Amino acid sequence: MLCQPLFKKNISLKPYSTYGIGGEAKLFAIIHTIEEMQAALKELHERGERFLVVGRGSNLLFDDRGFNGAILCNRIAHLEWEGKSIRVGGGYSFALLGKKTALRGYKGLEFASGIPxxxxxxxxxxxxxxxxxTKDALTSVVFVNESGEIERFDKKELTFSYRKSSFQERKGAIVEASFFLEEDKSALLLQKMLMDKRVKSQPLKEKSCGCVFRNPEGNVAGRLIQELGLKDKAIGDAVISPIHANFIVNRGQALAKDIKALITLIQKEVKEEFGYALEVEVQMVPFEE
Ligand SMILES: Cc1cc2nc3c(=O)[nH]c(=O)nc-3n(C[C@H](O)[C@H](O)[C@H](O)COP(=O)(O)OP(=O)(O)OC[C@H]3O[C@@H](n4cnc5c(N)ncnc54)[C@H](O)[C@@H]3O)c2cc1C
Incomplete structure (x- = not known):
């Protein structure tokens, strides 16, 4: 049998995405340690089973039919200070890390406090x-590859750009990251300022996955959508937020197909009016490959 008792069968993915959307995963496991992640990936690899590692599901749109494979929900959450460096489990809350480091008087991750x-x-x-x-203060990463083996990367071995990392080309799990932070008494002030700005400009009380589109070169996706008068446009329970036009919110029982229909509508109108081909930032998770 497959890695029992780690895996459960036919688990709804709704609670594992901040959109609150998605069908069932054929297999599902919550992973608490690096060893559990190694065992799970090794087993899935040997069985030839498709898998996806997820964190808080705050940038994921699961399919309405679910996921025909195994979802590994990363809850590896250790945290250790070593002087000005901090070593933290891949499943640790990024928002909490931002708050904790700023509260302790270290700068570099203040912005993280608003990223769920x-x-x-x-x-x-x-x-x-x-x-x-994220890359700015990052120094190294511990990764478990799809065969269950541990790989360690210094930052210089990795590439990063706007909402992109070289991990998007690899199969496996980020199980630990280390950051180097400078002492700075103004860190807490900056963290609070960034959080205040966010509270005023984003629909934080509603179910969403943050910004749906990447900003096109030289422009801001939300501004383009707003200029088209698309705020409040709804398909089913999926609505373009009146607070921030780059957010699509789930006002109740929205389906992935409703969110996708709004995405297509926005892409079409932005292309026709402004000539930009908007790229989706939210990761679409198909039912099958
Ligand atoms: C209200 C709100 C505000 C937001 N604001 C911002 C913002 O300001 N800036 C910003 O950049 N994003 C923002 N986001 C989007 C989101 O929070 C970030 O993209 C976040 O980094 C996603 O982390 P996650 O753990 O939720 O990843 P998930 O949504 O679970 O997964 C996203 C992708 O990462 C992969 N992944 C996740 N964990 C691992 C792992 N351990 N190993 C390997 N792959 C993994 C998944 O397979 C998936 O492809 C916001 C979202 C919301 C809901």
Whole structure:
């Protein structure tokens, strides 16, 4: 049998995405340690089973039919300070890491306090806000590859750009990341300022996956969508947020197909009016490959 008792069968993915959308995963496991991640990936590899590692599901749109494979939900959440360096599990809350480090008087991750993902998801996406990105303070990553083997990477062996990392080309799990932070008494002030700005400009009380589109070169996706008068446009329970036009929110029982229909509509109108081909930032998770 497949890696029992780790895996459960036919688990709804709704609670594992901040959109609250998705069918069932054929197999599902919550992973608490690096060893569990190694065992799970090794087993899945030997069985030839498709898998996806997820963090907090804050940048994922699961399919309405679910996922015909195994979802590995990363909850590896250790945290250790070593002088000005911090070593943290890939499943640790990125927002909490941002708050904790700023509170302790260290700068470099203040922006993280408003990003409701995991550390692994933030590294994978090179999450960022304002002029800050996850890669800036990152020094190294521990990765478990699809065969279950541990690989260690220094930052110089990795590549990062706007919402991209070289992990998007690899199959496996980010199980630990290390960051180097400078002492700075103004860190807490900056963290609070960034958070205040976010509270005023984003629909944080609603179910969403943050910004749906990457900003096109030289412009801002939300501004283009707003200029088209698309705020409040709804398909089913999926609505373009009246607060921030680059957010699509789930007002109740929205389906993935409703979100996708709004995405297609926005892409078409932005292309016709402004000539930009908007790229989706949210990761679409198909039922089958
Ligand atoms: C209200 C709100 C505000 C947001 N604001 C921002 C923002 O300001 N800036 C920003 O960049 N993003 C923002 N986001 C999007 C999201 O929080 C980030 O992209 C975050 O980094 C995703 O982390 P996650 O753990 O939720 O990843 P998930 O959504 O679970 O996964 C995203 C991708 O990362 C992969 N992945 C996740 N964990 C791992 C791992 N351990 N190993 C390998 N692959 C992994 C998944 O397979 C998937 O492809 C926001 C989202 C919301 C809901």
């Amino acid at each position: 993902g995991s550390v692994g998801g933030a590294v994978y996406m090179n999450a960022g806000a304002d002029k800050f990105e």
